[in-house]
Structures are given as structure tokens and as C-alpha cells.
Amino acid sequence: EVQLVESGGGLVQPGGSLRLSCAASGFTFSTYWMYWFRQAPGKRLEWVSSINNFGDSTYYADSVKGRFTISRDNAKNTLYLQLNSLKTEDTSIYYCANDRLGGNKGRGTQITVSS
Numbered sequence: 001e002v003q004l005v006e007s008g009g010g011l012v013q014p015g016g017s018l019r020l021s022c023a024a025s026g027f028t029f030s031t032y033w034m035y036w037f038r039q040a041p042g043k044r045l046e047w048v049s050s051i052n053n054f055g056d057s058t059y060y061a062d063s064v065k066g067r068f069t070i071s072r073d074n075a076k077n078t079l080y081l082q083l084n085s086l087k088t089e090d091t092s093i094y095y096c097a098n099d100r101l102g103g104n105k106g107r108g109t110q111i112t113v114s115s
Contacts (some may be wrong), residue, residue, distance in 0.1 A: 002026040002104060004096050009109030012093070016086050022079040022096030028064060030074040036081050037102040038111075045102050049081065064090075086113045097106035 008020040021038070036048040049070040050059040058070050068080040080086050091113050097105035 002098065004098065004104070004106035005084065006094060006096050006106045009094060009111045010085055011112045011114065013115050014086060014113055016113070017082070017084045018086065018111060020081040020083065020094055020096075020111075022081075022106065024041040024077045024079065024096075024098070029072075029077040032098045033100070034070075034072060034099060035097045035102065036068075036079075036080045037095045037097055037105065038090075039095070039108075040092040043107055045091075046092075047102070050100070051079070069095075083111070086107075086111075088113050101114060 003025045007021045012018055028114060031041045031053050032050050033050060034069050035050050037045050040046045042048045048061055048064055049068060050070055051070045067085045093108040093110050095105040095108040
């Protein structure tokens with residue numbers, strides 16, 4: 001059974017930083033591209049970032065480019081998202097997924113950016 005467990009969210013002031021983790025199990029993590037999505041209240045699921053299975057190709061939504069960094073540790077079956085220069089509009093539940101549509105994702109971790 002595929003399990004994806006996100007952690008690391010919280011309340012942070014604008015301009016602050018957080019690092020999210022996603023612990024993966026139940027599939028061969030090192031062979032999958034991985035994804036971060038987010039969903040704000042009343043809004044659609046939004047793709048945030050992708051990383052290939054080797055970890056050497058990364059992609060970002062324009063809204064987060066230059067502020068967020070995706071990475072992975074295949075030895076630890078863990079996906080990361082470093083979030084810097086956070087803005088109030090980054091407030092969302094953040095999910096990791098192992099499919100490009102976000103259909104197979106964890107329960108998410110809440111990030112609230114507020115002063």
C-alpha cells in the first residue's frame with residue numbers, strides 16, 4: 001500500500017522559511033518522479049513542483065520559482081520542499097504525490113503565513 005506522510009508545516013511570518021518532508025513507503029520510491037501540490041481553502045489543487053527520480057531535474061510553478069526548492073533522498077525514501085521568502089498567498093495545505101495529477105497523495109501539512 002502506497003503511503004505518503006507529509007510533515008513540517010506550521011505558522012510562519014511573511015518572509016520566513018519552512019522545510020517540508022514527505023516520507024514515502026509502499027512503492028519503489030527511487031523509480032518515481034515526485035510532486036508537491038497545494039490547495040488553499042475554496043481553491044483547486046495547484047501543482048507546485050516536480051522532481052525526477054534521480055533528483056537531478058526539478059520544475060517549479062512560476063508562483064514559487066526562486067523561493068522554493070524541491071529535493072529528495074532516495075536512500076531515505078523521503079521528499080523535501082524548502083520554502084523561503086514565504087508570502088501570505090502561500091498559505092495552503094501542502095501535499096506530496098507520486099503521480100503528476102496529484103491523485104495519489106498524502107493527508108497534507110498545513111502552512112499558514114501570517115503576521
